[in-house]
Amino acid sequence: DTAVSQTPKYLVTQMGNDKSIKCEQNLGHDTMYWYKQDSKKFLKIMFSYNNKELIINETVPNRFSPKSPDKAHLNLHINSLELGDSAVYFCASSQWDEQFFGPGTRLTVL
Amino acid sequence: KNEVEQSPQNLTAQEGEFITINCSYSVGISALHWLQQHPGGGIVSLFMLSSGKKKHGRLIATINIQEKHSSLHITASHPRDSAVYICAVSRNPYNTDKLIFGTGTRLQVFP
Numbered sequence: 001d002t003a004v005s006q007t008p009k010y011l012v013t014q015m016g017n018d019k020s021i022k023c024e025q026n027l028g029h030d031t032m033y034w035y036k037q038d039s040k041k042f043l044k045i046m047f048s049y050n051n052k053e054l055i056i057n058e059t060v061p062n063r064f065s066p067k068s069p070d071k072a073h074l075n076l077h078i079n080s081l082e083l084g085d086s087a088v089y090f091c092a093s094s095q096w097d098e099q100f101f102g103p104g105t106r107l108t109v110l
Numbered sequence: 111k112n113e114v115e116q117s118p119q120n121l122t123a124q125e126g127e128f129i130t131i132n133c134s135y136s137v138g139i140s141a142l143h144w145l146q147q148h149p150g151g152g153i154v155s156l157f158m159l160s161s162g163k164k165k166h167g168r169l170i171a172t173i174n175i176q177e178k179h180s181s182l183h184i185t186a187s188h189p190r191d192s193a194v195y196i197c198a199v200s201r202n203p204y205n206t207d208k209l210i211f212g213t214g215t216r217l218q219v220f221p
Contacts, residue, residue: 033208033209040213041147041194041213041214042211042213042214043196043198043209043211044211045208045209045210048208056208058208088151090153092153098143098155098158099143099155099209100155101145101152101153101154101155103151103152104151104152104153106151
């Protein structure tokens, strides 16, 4: 039973399109995150939600909109995709201590 | 300059060697994390520590809060240890604050 799951695993799309990535955790954690890993493998936080409420919003363009329908889900919607959005996006969850990461979604914008 | 620096950036070793990866940080932290990212891309948390030393199998992590430095040691390295090792720090004891990541150390262990 996967602890943190993401869909899709791969996403290839044209510039200007709108796409969503879904994340679900079955660990009962209160906190969920979205991270972006660029082509140089550098990880950076984008958003953090605690119990469905936005806690952290790093300087991410407002084309990116996270949505947490319940504390087990944190989805990421991206409008008007740009070439620079190509990256691997990781979802994670935590409760007090270690973070559990999803398998990542590789987004390629053509 | 990144708030979390790792060294070396790349590391190659022969099977069986003792390996050390270093992490220095410049901010106040509540905890330091060591993560492992395999070639397939998945990220696994290895350790979270705020003081002293932790050991899991062949992996040992130490932290010196005064010196703002941590080390990850791998004893009797094996090719399956080949991965990117990432140091990250968190600044909130309840872990709802962000992680700040180092740039990672790519380790290759040859048989």
